[in-house]
Amino acid sequence: MSVNLRTRTQSKGAIKYFLDINHNGKRYYDFLDIKIFPTDTKQIKADKKNLAELMRSNREIELLTESTSYVPKHLKGVNFFDFANDYIKNYKKKDVRMIQASLNYFKENVNDNNLAILQLTPTMMYGYKDYLTDECGLTGETPHNYFTRFKKILKSAELKGLLINNPTKEIKFRKTVGEGVLKKQILTTDELKTLVKTKCGNEETKKAFLFACYTGLGLAEIKVLTWKNVINGKLVTNREKTKQKVEIKLKEGLLKLIGEKQSKSAHIFKLVNDKNNSLSTNAINKCIKNWVERAKIEKHITFYCARHTFATQLLQYGANLKTVADAMGHTSTKSTIKYLNYIENLKDEAIDNLPDINF
Template sequence: MSVKLRERKLAKGAIRFYLDIIHNGERSYEFLDVRILSSDSKSVKAEKKNIANLMRSNKELELITARTDYLPQHLKNISFFDFAESFIADYGKKDIRMLEATLKKFKAFVDNPKLKILDIKPLLMNKYKDHLNDNAGLTGESPHNYFTRFKKILKDAEDKGLIRDNPTRNIKFQRKNDPDELRKQVLTTEELQLLVKTPCGNEELKRAFLFACFTGLGYAEIKKLKWKNIINNRLTTRREKVNRKIELKLKDSTILSLGERGDKEDFIFELVNKDGNVISDNGINKCLGNWVQRAEIEKHITFYCARHTFATQLLQYGANLKTVADALGHANTRNTIKYLNYIDNLKDDAVDSLPELNF
């Protein structure tokens, strides 16, 4: 095993350092973010070379101790929050907002800005898991989703050799047992009919929400939906979150609710404010809440509840789990099973409504 410091000549007399690594019989190269410029003074050049040599020594020590419990001192001192923020800054996937949110929750939970990566132990992660479930003000799938995103940060730290063992590896996240949780987020057929007959402060929102209740689309898809996505009474689009294709047949009444067809590049729903900007999620849900209240429906309904409503309506009227999973754009039926709890509750209610017999 060897780690040697090499120099690569760049344009205009500049030099960049890199490591020539031979480890386990394989050769690799690692470029360092250290460059000597022709304009650097003699002392600056010497200082940069010393830094490059220190990085070489640290890399060599990391490789030597890779399969031991020993962790070099320079890794022990890494700030967790500096690392996490750097990870998020380089993160390019669509769930970045949830990553930012879970990190914010964790900061408030530990209340220690000087927390080191090595301070994160399984005991702390179990406490954070319980905090998300019980005290973080989160509902539904959010506690689980927050914890899953947080694990991504620690997995990256493990991949980079900053921690030996991921402290979340053996932790299983179990949601609180709340059989009525989904029911509060679902509209029944009778309630949907009631909303149809109830005026809404934003009629465009009314059309969009009811359309979502019969297609399972979220607000992210609804606000981008164009007439070209509906051909011959069939909807074809993609789920924003997972980029999975969705193709559905639309009922005649659903098509009729959309009104006169526009050009193929026109948006179906003009969900914009007075400034011409797309209405935010909070703005949509506030208006939606007022509409639901006006209809005297005592449920906390957000736009995402349209997706829950669509799934439970399909199951209630005879669709199987695989069909519902495909309609929702789920990769498998694991995430679809939760809707069965609601259908089971409906069956219980039906049995309770049977007349009593005197034996």
């Protein structure tokens, strides 16, 4: 393995630095954004050369440590949003506004201005993907397009050596499928029972998620839910996305789950960390991921999956499409048909698993 600093003379006498890299039997070049111009003073030329040599050294360390858990010092603490804003500032293509929008949505999702590049994880990216598709009010191809633009920022960080492993590498974000297809994973009745018995790292997150599985509320609605929304054993609220009013009977188990009634303005779920700071969507989804793994359930579950679980449970236990649409706050049964299709597919799979009879 070798990383050598080279120069190439360009038009008008400018000299550009690049890295000549031999690694794992392959040779490739990594061009640095450093140029020496004929008008530069001797000191400026020396400073630019020293900077290029430092970048060469850093790149060599990255390659030497890429298969280890060692993190080079120069990669620690680089703020992701500082890098992303600088990337957008220097981006010259027509889709720059979409990249900016994708970054804005990501910032809303993680709610952490001090996020370092090395803190980006696949779990965080899955959470952001779900946030775009389910909680932003985006439709059609827009979530896919935003996620694709966001990946450009990560790719740039990877090329500059600031990101060792791209957290979106294994994430498949397919374009919009037919409206009658359910795109999320759901939990079965047995899996819900298993989760109830399994310890969760944050008990309030556990309670909120299970409550959502039996009411169909999204995370945005759970966060603002207060005791004024519980009236005579019923949940009365409006869907965040459609503003449709929903009234859902709360079974005895759910009433026991949320505890004794408090003042009308008090929040039912206090989704905060040990420092009493509000939990971000990413933190909640990470907690759910660990909880599901601890329960030995091999599914990718985020908070929004609770809503889909609620709909499919209603259909499995006899509710019709209109009833499910009303409970979900859908304006029509058109958005609900995908859950019925999912149930029908389960029936088909069950029939396929029946033993053959040889006549």
